[in-house]
Amino acid sequence: MSVLKTYLFMVILFLSINQGYTQKLTKVDSLINQMEKASDTVKVNLLNDIGVELQYNDPHRALDFATKGLQLAERLDYKKGIANLYNDIGVIYGIQADYYKALEYFLKSLEIKEAIGHPRGIANSLNNIAEVYKFQNDHKNAIAYFKKALEIKRSLPDKRNLLFALHELGIAYATDKQFKLSDSCFMQLIQVSLDHGLDRYIPRGYYQLGKNFTAKGAYLKGIEYFQFALKLFDKHGDKQRESDAVNDIGNNFMQLKNYDSANYYHQKCLVQRKEIGFDYGIIESLLQISKVYTAQGRLREALAMAKESYDISHRLNIRERKRAALKEISNIYTKQKKYALALSYYQQYAAQNDSIIDERKTRQIAEMQAKYDLARKEEQINNQKNEIMLLEEKKRADNYLKLTLAIAVIFLLVLSLITFSRFRIKQKSESLLRDKNDQIEVKNNQIKEINLELEKRMLRAQMDPHFIFNSLNSIQHFITINDKHSTLKYLSKFSKLIRQVLDNSVNVEVPIADEIKLLEHYIELEILRFNNPFQYEIAVDDTIDIHTEEIPFLLIQPYVENAILHGLIHKKEAGALKVSFDRKGEYILCGVEDNGIGRKAAKEIRCKTGQAPQSRGMSVTACRLELINKNNHNKTLVTVIDLHNDQDQPCGTRVEILIPAWELKSNLIVNNHVTDNHSRG
Incomplete structure (x- = not known):
């Protein structure tokens, strides 16, 4: 009976969703019909309106209509229409999480609005730019642009603009955990609404105060503010925000583990959102x-x-x-306990993750390329300015000389003064030219630094797939032998490892604490993979602050991997691995020591099995070390030592990596605290 009820509910839900979407399509069809008899500028506005209607339900189609409108507006040189369409195209890209494109179009819209003198439009563009920075977690820029928008909106006669600015700035402060400043913005919003008779905006302030209490973990207080805002939303007929408040009440009850109440509010929210067609x-x-x-x-x-x-x-x-x-x-x-289906859907989830990560990396490379292109354009502009100035200077000097020669006989003294003046002008021109050349040299050095940074990031990016591929081989091994328990256990540890790799995916250097945590995850995975073939220890010198001193990310792992795969797993007795971090003057000495079979025996095994003499990870690491040392006075050095026992027989290998000590940047917040004692049996 419960299954029948569930299917009946799904049918009703499907019909309701389609009804909301059908209503939007009906409005779109009406706007399309109006275009047949509309003038050119009205047609631009109609295409813009169609894009706005479709942007959440069918963003690809919305972009198509907005692009057509932009092309028509550009042919008509309709500045306001162009600015509005740039803005709405930016919104569509923002909905699709393409923030680089969204920012590009918002900046174009802002440029036109500033040219035509449209204060309200300028404020809205600043607000949209701030939203992009907010979604990119760039809280500093987001707050700065929201403040600019707020200053403009204070001067506008319609105080609703001021309310919107206070609302967005308050959310930005809350996102940056500045709750006192956030609460102040929302209290101002409530007061301005009361002072100007804008009662329908009052519940928004109470709703956001509820969000702040929730973010601080005060769930009951949050519910209290949400319920107060809910009554006011209902009074003013604000259906979408009413549904948002109901949804947040349900979320808070979920946090309090009051599942019946949580279910009640989420079911109520679903019905409300179906009624308004909010897909x-x-x-x-x-x-x-x-x-x-x-x-x-x-x-x-x-x-x-x-x-x-x-x-x-x-x-x-x-x-x-x-x-x-x-x-x-x-x-x-x-x-x-349907593990095969669970694994199948988790793999789809992981594939979606990989797709998003690839897009982010592509976007980062595009941003770096854009910066490089901008530097080149600035250099070209400066060169052109220099040439123009030289030509103008030469032209003025020639005219002056002709005039001087014409009156040279009569006005010899004047000629002397003019010659002296010309000499001074020439000195100034040469000084100006030297200054410009110095500026060009500075720009060239900046471009070289950007290129070097790009090379480092590209090599670091090659480490990630090599690193992940080795772990996926282990997962495949467990699946092959039908060891479901080990597979799920391995997947759990592997997900933590991947999360850390993703968190540091844009960093060239990371705190030593992060590198140690990654090594622990990786070694534990290898112990699980090879059924406890060795013990390990990670030791840190007391003089090293692992939270503020950095090393290149994933620099140590390839040497640990080498020690395990070519030294320890071939050892018949129990193996031991030790990773140490010691202070040595201006350097940090990292040691990777194993009691495995030694390099000579490992090389013989590789020859017999036909393995490559050097792994992909080690070759990429060698390239990374070459780049790291390229412009650094202090070099990162690697030494490999073969260990022997009293009978002069191989008893393992020690790799020593001498890394210059780098201090952590002041604006970096370390969230993963690791204790100084990292020894483990």
Whole structure:
């Protein structure tokens, strides 16, 4: 009977979603029909309106209409229309999480609005630019642009603009954990609303105060503010924000483990969002209900909700939501002990992750390329300016000389003064030219530094797939021998390892604490993979502050990998691995020591098995060391020592890596605290 109810609910939900989407399509069709008799500028505005209507439900189609409108506006030289369409194209790219493109179009819109003198439009563009920085977690720039927008909106007669600015700045402060400043913005919002009779904006302030209490872990206080805001939203007929408040109340009850109340509010929120056709919110509500059902042990119903959330996300191509749904489905199948299905959906989730990571890396490279192109353009502009100035100077000097020669006989004294004046002008010109050449030299040096940084990041990026591929081989091994317990255990440890690699994916250097944590995860995976063939120890000198001193990311791991794969796993008795960090003057001495079979025996095994003489990880590490040493006075040095016992027989290998000590930048916050004692049996 419960299964029948679930399917009936899904049918009603599907019909409701399609009804909301159909209403939007009806409005779009109406706008398209109006274009047949519209003038050119009105047609531009209609194409813009169509794009706005479709941007959440069908962003690809919305972009197509907005692009057509932009092309028409540019042919008409309709500046306001061009600015508006740049802005709305930026919004569409923002919805698709392409923040680099979104920022590009918002900046174009801002440039036009500043040229035509449109204060309200300028403020809105500044606000949108701040939103992009907020989504990129660049809180400093986000707050700076929100403040600029706020200053402009204070001077506008319509105080609703001021309310919007206070609202966005308050959210930015909250995102940066500056809750006192955030609360102040929302209290100002409430006061300005009361002073100017804008009662319908008051609940927004109370709602955001509830969000702040929730972020600080005061869930009951958050519910109190959400419920107060909910009554006011309902009074003013603000259906979407009313549904948001209901959703947040459900989330807080979920945090308090009051699952019945959480289910009640999330079901209520789902009904509200279906009524207004808010597809993005429907996806979220379905996933929240699935999590409640999972917590209650209602796994069948939870699975139905999660799959419906995925289907809608897939139809709308909202990748972040697809990822969340796939992860939840995998979790439910795991609880149902359907491990094959759980693994299948987890692999889809991981593939989505990889896709997003690849796009982010591509975007980062594009940003670096854009900076490089900008530097080249500035250099070309400076060269052109220099040439123009020289030509103008030469022209003035020639005219002056002709005039001087014409009156030379009569005005000899004047000629002398003019000659002296010309000499001074020439000196100034040469001084100006030297200054410009110095500026060009500085720009060239900056470009060289950018190129060197790009090379370092590209080599670091090659380490990640090599590193991940080795771990995936281990997962394949466990799956092949049908060891489900070890597979899931390995996947759990592997996910932690991948999370750390992703967290540091844009860093060339990381705190020693992060590198140690990564080494621990990696070694534990190898111990699990080879069934406890060795013990390990990580020791740190007391004089080294592992939270403030940095080393190149993933520099030590290839040597640890070499010690395990070519030294320890071939040893018949129990093996031992030791990684140490010691202070040595201006350097940190990192030692990787094993009691394995030694390099000579390992080389013989590689020859017999036909393995490559040097692994991909070691060759990439060698290139990285060459780049690191390129412009540094203090060099990173690597020494390999063959160990022998009293009978002069090989008893292991020690690799010593001498790394210059680098201090951590002051604005870097270390979240992963690691104790100074890292020894482990």
